[in-house]
Amino acid sequence: MTNFLDLDSDGLAAFFAGLGEKPFRARQVSRWVHQRLVDDIGAMSDLAKALRDRLPALATIRGPQVVSDTAAADGTRKWLLDVGAGNAVEAVYIPEDDRGTLCVSSQAGCALDCAFCSTGKQGFNRNLTTAEIVGQLWHANRALLAGGVTASWVEQGRAPITNVVMMGMGEPLANFDNVVTALKVFLDDNAYGLSRRRVTLSTSGLVPALDRLRDACPVALAVSLHAPNDALRDRLVPINRKYPLAELLAACNRYLERAPRDFVTFEYVMLDGVNDQHAHARELAVLLRDVPCKLNLIPFNPFPGTEFAVSPRPRIVAFQKALLDAGYVTTIRKTRGDDIDAACGQLAGRIRDRTKRRAIRLHSVPTASQ
Numbered sequence: 370m371t372n373f374l375d376l377d378s379d380g381l382a383a384f385f386a387g388l389g390e391k392p393f394r395a396r397q398v399s400r401w402v403h404q405r406l407v408d409d410i411g412a413m414s415d416l417a418k419a420l421r422d423r424l425p426a427l428a429t430i431r432g433p434q435v436v437s438d439t440a441a442a443d444g445t446r447k448w449l450l451d452v453g454a455g456n457a458v459e460a461v462y463i464p465e466d467d468r469g470t471l472c473v474s475s476q477a478g479c480a481l482d483c484a485f486c487s488t489g490k491q492g493f494n495r496n497l498t499t500a501e502i503v504g505q506l507w508h509a510n511r512a513l514l515a516g517g518v519t520a521s522w523v524e525q526g527r528a529p530i531t532n533v534v535m536m537g538m539g540e541p542l543a544n545f546d547n548v549v550t551a552l553k554v555f556l557d558d559n560a561y562g563l564s565r566r567r568v569t570l571s572t573s574g575l576v577p578a579l580d581r582l583r584d585a586c587p588v589a590l591a592v593s594l595h596a597p598n599d600a601l602r603d604r605l606v607p608i609n610r611k612y613p614l615a616e617l618l619a620a621c622n623r624y625l626e627r628a629p630r631d632f633v634t635f636e637y638v639m640l641d642g643v644n645d646q647h648a649h650a651r652e653l654a655v656l657l658r659d660v661p662c663k664l665n666l667i668p669f670n671p672f673p674g675t676e677f678a679v680s681p682r683p684r685i686v687a688f689q690k691a692l693l694d695a696g697y698v699t700t701i702r703k704t705r706g707d708d709i710d711a712a713c714g715q716l717a718g719r720i721r722d723r724t725k726r727r728a729i730r731l732h733s734v735p736t737a738s739q
């Protein structure tokens with residue numbers, strides 16, 4: 370049984386070609402699924418009756434199972450979505466005056482184990498399928514419309530979600546094929562029709578996959594930097610031991626040759642006494658000299674059991690000022706939805722069935738001394 374949420378335009382075209390149907394059927398079905406957001410093939414009233422009768426035995430539109438749906442005081446909304454075997458992932462809606470952003474998960478858990486990340490601490494279970502990734506956007510649009518969301522663009526007939534950030538649970542580039550297929554659905558004019566600037570992928574820095582993304586589907590890029598030198602980044606973002614800063618920054622410049630924006634956004638989590646000193650800001654300013662970029666400082670969001678604390682506000686502002694003075698556009702991310710644990714790095718979902726040890730070995734790398 371094919372789930373239509375699993376297929377991009379090429380996949381749908383191949384599916385209908387296999388049935389001996391014309392290619393325009395694929396575009397028709399895509400619009401029913403992703404624009405009119407139906408979950409019932411019987412509702413596709415402009416499909417020939419014979420095809421409509423035949424399809425339900427071959428295909429379905431199966432969205433995510435919602436375990437919980439929580440709204441925060443600031444309008445942020447978080448869905449916990451079942452992915453089987455007792456595991457669940459989270460998708461977060463962040464409303465703003467001029468846009469509706471959905472933060473999408475790509476894996477159940479994460480194997481990369483960054484020191485300050487709640488998802489990483491949960492361990493890794495598995496990659497999400499394309500349907501599970503696309504299903505987050507499909508479901509969010511449906512749920513928001515059903516709830517009577519108000520926004521000027523919705524009144525004009527556009528979908529509630531205008532921007533997608535792959536910044537939920539998991540490392541998107543570690544689930545490359547399914548993520549790229551999902552990105553293609555997000556961009557497809559017969560599906561969600563988002564421009565490449567409105568879709569951002571955040572990565573901790575898997576260099577070979579970054580090069581592949583540049584060729585397969587370049588969208589706006591955010592890179593989780595978090596440290597101005599290899600010694601500190603090795604500790605905070607362990608994948609740095611495999612792909613150190615010089616390689617990562619070179620890959621960022623290669624990416625920019627194809628990117629929809631002419632800068633990379635570097636994310637930098639502010640950890641009290643760890644990476645937030647004036648000397649770190651100065652080192653960062655020198656490090657990033659040759660990469661067209663913007664910086665986004667993220668106040669650390671705590672979670673139970675963490676060894677870190679958020680930098681005091683004055684230090685974050687001073688850090689920002691040092692970077693602004695050095696000529697970098699630097700913003701401080703506003704924390705949204707923290708009262709429902711929906712803020713960056715707080716997404717824990719529910720990972721019961723871990724395969725972390727095996728996954729970590731997969732990524733383990735020789736250190737300089739070996």
Ligand code: SAH
Binds near residue numbers: 535571593671672714
């Ligand atoms: N795996 C990808 C995308 C998911 S994390 C990545 O690491 O980029 C999205 C962002 O939240 C990353 O920049 C990540 O470093 C940051 N983050 C993780 N834990 C955090 C926390 N506890 N507080 C604030 N930001 C956090």
Ligand code: SF4
Binds near residue numbers: 483537540
């Ligand atoms: Fe994984 Fe990103 Fe969390 Fe690191 S910050 S553990 S890469 S989800």
